[in-house]
Amino acid sequence: MAGEHIEDLRINLLEMDNKKADAAFNFTARPANMNKVEFEHLLSKSMDPEIVKSVLNDPETSLLLQKEYHQILKDRDDLRHIILKGQEDYVHLCVNVPRIIWNAKE
Numbered sequence: 187m188a189g190e191h192i193e194d195l196r197i198n199l200l201e202m203d204n205k206k207a208d209a210a211f212n213f214t215a216r217p218a219n220m221n222k223v224e225f226e227h228l229l230s231k232s233m234d235p236e237i238v239k240s241v242l243n244d245p246e247t248s249l250l251l252q253k254e255y256h257q258i259l260k261d262r263d264d265l266r267h268i269i270l271k272g273q274e275d276y277v278h279l280c281v282n283v284p285r286i287i288w289n290a291k292e
Contacts, residue, residue: 195283196276199262207262212255213241214248 199207208215213233216225222242229238240247270277 192278192280193282194276195279197265199258200265200270202262204259207259208255211258212251214251214255 202210213229216222220228226238226242229241233241241251
């Protein structure tokens with residue numbers, strides 16, 4: 187981390203409306219045009235098979251994911267209205283968070 191170089195990083199969540207946020211973060215709401223098998227296949231693209239089964243069959247997991255989803259929406263609203271107060275959809279940081287995540291995946 188070097189403080190002499192500040193980067194402007196976009197927060198994609200701030201740009202999302204509820205429909206886009208739902209598609210990106212709500213893993214318990216099956217789209218109306220999708221049957222259970224298709225939804226399971228969609229989830230399996232980003233989750234281990236055991237996790238997919240838990241998401242689809244365990245009410246406690248579904249409740250936990252719903253709570254997390256609502257917290258994401260609350261955090262987005264707090265960022266918009268309290269922290270950034272109508273500023274641009276980016277923050278000034280001395281680290282590039284997407285690059286750190288990308289490097290961790292490699």
